[in-house]
Amino acid sequence: MIPLALEEVSFTYPSGVTALREISLTVAPGESVALIGQNGSGKTTLARHLNGLLQPSSGRVMIGDWDTRQHTVAKLAARVGYVFQHPEHQIFKRSVQDEVAFGPRNLGFAPARVAQLVEQALQATQLSTVADQHPHDLLPALRKRVALASVLAMDTPVVVLDEPTTGQDAQGVRAIGEIVERVRAGGRTIITISHDIDFCADHCSRLIVLGGGRVLLDGPRETVFAHGDILEQTAVEPPQLVRLAQRLRLPLAWEPQPLLAALEQSQRQR
Amino acid sequence: MIALYQHRPSPVHQLHPLTKLAISFGVIVLALGLGVDWVPLVLYLLVLVPLSALARVAGPFVRTSLRILLPFAISLFVIQSLFFPEGNTILARLGPLSIKAEGVRFAFAGTVRILLMAGALLLTLLTTHPGLLLTGLVQKGFPPALAYVIVTTLQIVPQMRERASTIIDAQRARGLETQGSLLVRARALLPLIGPLVLGSLLDVEERSLALEAHVQRHNAQDQPLPSAGPHLGAGAQMVDCAGHARGDWLPAC
Numbered sequence: 408m409i410p411l412a413l414e415e416v417s418f419t420y421p422s423g424v425t426a427l428r429e430i431s432l433t434v435a436p437g438e439s440v441a442l443i444g445q446n447g448s449g450k451t452t453l454a455r456h457l458n459g460l461l462q463p464s465s466g467r468v469m470i471g472d473w474d475t476r477q478h479t480v481a482k483l484a485a486r487v488g489y490v491f492q493h494p495e496h497q498i499f500k501r502s503v504q505d506e507v508a509f510g511p512r513n514l515g516f517a518p519a520r521v522a523q524l525v526e527q528a529l530q531a532t533q534l535s536t537v538a539d540q541h542p543h544d545l546l547p548a549l550r551k552r553v554a555l556a557s558v559l560a561m562d563t564p565v566v567v568l569d570e571p572t573t574g575q576d577a578q579g580v581r582a583i584g585e586i587v588e589r590v591r592a593g594g595r596t597i598i599t600i601s602h603d604i605d606f607c608a609d610h611c612s613r614l615i616v617l618g619g620g621r622v623l624l625d626g627p628r629e630t631v632f633a634h635g636d637i638l639e640q641t642a643v644e645p646p647q648l649v650r651l652a653q654r655l656r657l658p659l660a661w662e663p664q665p666l667l668a669a670l671e672q673s674q675r676q677r
Numbered sequence: 678m679i680a681l682y683q684h685r686p687s688p689v690h691q692l693h694p695l696t697k698l699a700i701s702f703g704v705i706v707l708a709l710g711l712g713v714d715w716v717p718l719v720l721y722l723l724v725l726v727p728l729s730a731l732a733r734v735a736g737p738f739v740r741t742s743l744r745i746l747l748p749f750a751i752s753l754f755v756i757q758s759l760f761f762p763e764g765n766t767i768l769a770r771l772g773p774l775s776i777k778a779e780g781v782r783f784a785f786a787g788t789v790r791i792l793l794m795a796g797a798l799l800l801t802l803l804t805t806h807p808g809l810l811l812t813g814l815v816q817k818g819f820p821p822a823l824a825y826v827i828v829t830t831l832q833i834v835p836q837m838r839e840r841a842s843t844i845i846d847a848q849r850a851r852g853l854e855t856q857g858s859l860l861v862r863a864r865a866l867l868p869l870i871g872p873l874v875l876g877s878l879l880d881v882e883e884r885s886l887a888l889e890a891h892v893q894r895h896n897a898q899d900q901p902l903p904s905a906g907p908h909l910g911a912g913a914q915m916v917d918c919a920g921h922a923r924g925d926w927l928p929a930c
Contacts, residue, residue, distance in 0.1 A: 460846050484852035495879070496840070497847040499871030509868070513852030543875065557851065 408436035408594055409471030409486065409564050411457065416466035418452055418620075426452040428620040429466070436564065439587070439597045441611035443604065445642035448617040450600045454567050457598065458487040470565070485514050488563035492570045494542075494554035503545070503553050504529070504538040510561040521560075528560035531589055533582065548579045555586065565596040572603045584610055608632075608646045608661040616641060629659050681741070681802045689732035694805045694813035701797040708793045714786040717793035725796045734803045741803075742796045750788045757784035829884070837877060844872045 411434040418427040426449045434440055442450040455461040456468045459475040468475040470486050488510070491497060500506040507528055511521045529535045532552045537545060542553050551574065558566060568587070572580045580603070587610045590597060601607055607614060614631040616624040618641030624631045631638070632645045635653065644650070646661045653659070657673060660666035684690075689697070704724060708717040729738035757780040764777025801810075811824040848868045849855055855865045 455846075458850055460850065479854070479856070480846075480849040481852050481854040484850055489847075489850040491843070491847045491850070493843075495876050496844050496872055497851065497868075499868050499875070509853075510851040513854070561852065 408596070410435055411471075411565065411596065412469040413453075413456070414467050414469070416453075416456060416463040416468060418456065418461060419464045426620050427456075427463075430620075430622055431466075432615065432622060432625060434596060434598070436596055437591070437594050438613055439591050439599070439611045440613045440615060441599045441601060441607035442615050442617060443601065443607060443641075443643050444617035444623070448641050449620040450617055451569065452620075453617065454489070454569065454598060454600050457565065457567055458489050459483040460489075481513070484510070484561065484563070486563055487565045487567060488558035488561045489567045490555050490558045490569060490571065492573065494547075494550040497554060497557070498542045498550065501541055502539050503534055503542050503556075506542050506553055507534075507557045507560045510557050514561055524560045524562055528556040531559060531586055532556040548575050551575065551579075552582070552586075555583070559586075559590065563595070565598065566590060567598045567600070569600045570602070571599060572601060572606050580606060604643060605646045605661075608649070616643060628661060632659055632661070681737075681799070682806050683734045683737055683803050684806075685733040685804075687732045687734075687804070689728060689800075689804045692804075694801070694810040695817065697801040697805055698810075701801045704797045705794050709790065714782065715789070717789040721789070721793050721796050725793070725800055729800055729803070732800070732804045734800075738796070738800060738803055742792060742799050745795045745799070746788065746792050749791050750784075753784040753787045754781070757781070757787070833877070833880075836880075837873070840876055841869070841873055844869055844876075847872075 413430050413432050416427055416430045417425070419425045426447075430449075430453065442453060444450055452461060456463060456475065457470065459478060459480045462476055470483060473483070473486065475483060498506055500509060504525060507525045508521050511524050516524065526535075529538055532555055534549070534552055534556055537549065542550055545553065551571075555568070555571065571583050571587070575583060584606065587597060587599070591610075597611075599607060599611055608628055612627060614624070614626070614628055615622060616631060616638060623637050623641060624634055632649045635645060638645060645653075648663065648666050649659055649661050652666055652669070655670070655673075657666065657669040660669060704720055708720050726735065726739065729735045732738075758776045759771075759774050759780065761777050761780030761783055764779040766778035768776045768778050768781070770776075808828055811819070811828055815821050815824050845855060848865070853865055853868055854861050855869075856862075
């Protein structure tokens with residue numbers, strides 16, 4: 408398990424748009440971090456620095472003891488798995504199983520290990536029953552899980568999820584949440600980019616709020632949700648329950664049980 | 678073509694596309710009709726370049742026209758100056774070969790003609806959105822189905838380029854080595870081409886569905902659809918629907 412570090416990272420696209428401005432942060436092994444902020448705030452740009460798809464214009468990105476500038480994306484893939492938003496951009500094999508095996512094979516694992524990792528990934532994503540089907544015959548929501556499985560099977564210490572819940576119904580979101588929890592329990596670091604603030608509140612213990620290429624807020628959920636004014640600057644609305652708690656002047660809560668408990672306590676005090 | 682178009686607020690951009698085409702062809706006819714070697718260069722410098730400056734596209738105009746010209750210019754000068762059949766006036770000798778003045782003159786005349794022709798058409802393309810150009814042509818009787826095929830093809834190119842780069846990123850992120858020996862590159866081809874082709878086919882299907890819905894809104898009563906299956910018939914449907922739509926679907930840009 409390895410830590411991540413961004414050291415005064417700035418990035419300007421060739422078009423002249425500066426997407427990141429002197430960002431410094433570290434992520435400890437096993438943390439579950441969400442990157443949130445409005446469109447164009449720099450979330451995806453930041454995440455793409457983690458596996459070398461983008462290189463900083465200045466500053467440096469360290470993945471454990473590796474400087475991303477000194478390793479190819481294909482090499483960095485052994486440390487940072489990146490699940491892209493659209494599964495259509497990567498699926499090309501004729502069966503789910505082969506698709507999931509593509510990543511670990513690229514990393515040069517022995518066939519027995521590949522088979523074991525594929526099986527684990529399919530189990531974790533509940534795709535074992537469709538292992539022999541053609542990925543394009545699956546519903547889009549399941550296809551998204553194929554993309555997730557294909558990265559989980561690479562057994563990387565860090566996993567980046569780009570908008571994991573788009574296009575998923577409530578059941579699908581729950582299933583993805585369960586997968587994330589299982590991966591977390593395995594000790595891997597998870598970085599989630601998402602506009603789904605409820606999902607982030609449920610599954611990420613640390614939130615990094617980006618706006619205009621800068622870190623506006625960085626901390627545990629309760630600290631970040633308490634700054635409604637700063638969140639508003641980057642078009643982030645706290646979860647419904649948090650807003651309800653704030654309106655009722657109760658301690659912040661993003662799950663029903665703690666909120667109900669707080670409500671009952673305040674009733675009793677009256 | 679769509680990659681050439683530069684959006685700017687300028688009087689040249691506001692001209693009717695056919696007016697610009699007429700100017701382009703007029704300049705070309707004038708230059709070639711006079712038959713004087715240096716006229717095309719003068720027209721390029723005194724008519725086309727100032728017009729491009731007026732259209733605020735002088736930079737891309739000069740750069741792109743020189744880029745188009747360069748390969749022609751090199752081959753013309755090398756071949757004609759050395760091998761011009763009626764060349765007598767020898768300027769220099771290079772071993773068994775010699776550079777002849779008549780050849781150089783012929784190469785110059787050819788080069789400036791190409792420069793003028795490329796420049797004249799380029800000016801129209803740089804300042805006219807392809808959609809508007811085709812609307813103009815359709816209004817003058819250009820077949821709408823053909824115009825639709827041209828417009829969608831042009832619009833697909835930048836989309837494909839963007840899709841390709843995302844796919845390359847996605848596969849590299851899964852450990853696919855895309856740089857190195859020929860064998861490594863050849864092996865990387867399938868994982869890149871697969872999603873690109875499949876994704877584009879899905880795109881075409883979606884496009885044809887959208888088009889069908891659009892056309893049906895316009896002429897709700899009489900819309901027979903081709904009986905071919907949705908996969909095989911997607912391309913045919915697009916052309917067919919374009920024919921039914923008779924031009925009122927062209928983008929209003």
